[in-house]
Amino acid sequence: MDEPITLDLFLPSVGKRVKFEGQSLTLLLASADTKPLAAMPNAARVPFMLLFHGPTEPILPPGAYRTVLQDGPVVELHIVPIHTVVRDRQDYQAVFN
Numbered sequence: 001m002d003e004p005i006t007l008d009l010f011l012p013s014v015g016k017r018v019k020f021e022g023q024s025l026t027l028l029l030a031s032a033d034t035k036p037l038a039a040m041p042n043a044a045r046v047p048f049m050l051l052f053h054g055p056t057e058p059i060l061p062p063g064a065y066r067t068v069l070q071d072g073p074v075v076e077l078h079i080v081p082i083h084t085v086v087r088d089r090q091d092y093q094a095v096f097n
Contacts, residue, residue: 007032027060029052034046051092062079
């Protein structure tokens with residue numbers, strides 16, 4: 001993918017399952033939110049964060065993955081598991097500054 005990665009790329013996939021090449025695990029893209037207070041003047045994009053929900057096991061290890069969006073493009077994401085308060089799922093995030 002040659003165009004810049006922006007929040008708009010992910011908005012149509014919120015609420016849909018996301019696949020990661022080479023992994024059997026799929027995650028639900030739960031939200032895609034901007035972080036406007038963190039934006040630098042003249043920045044190439046507004047920073048944003050993606051939040052994913054997955055099963056408690058197996059855990060997707062942190063790392064860079066080619067991510068297949070449902071009805072969308074394939075993009076490279078660095079995704080990490082994060083502290084999840086509820087016990088019935090594991091949350092993950094990807095942050096774009």
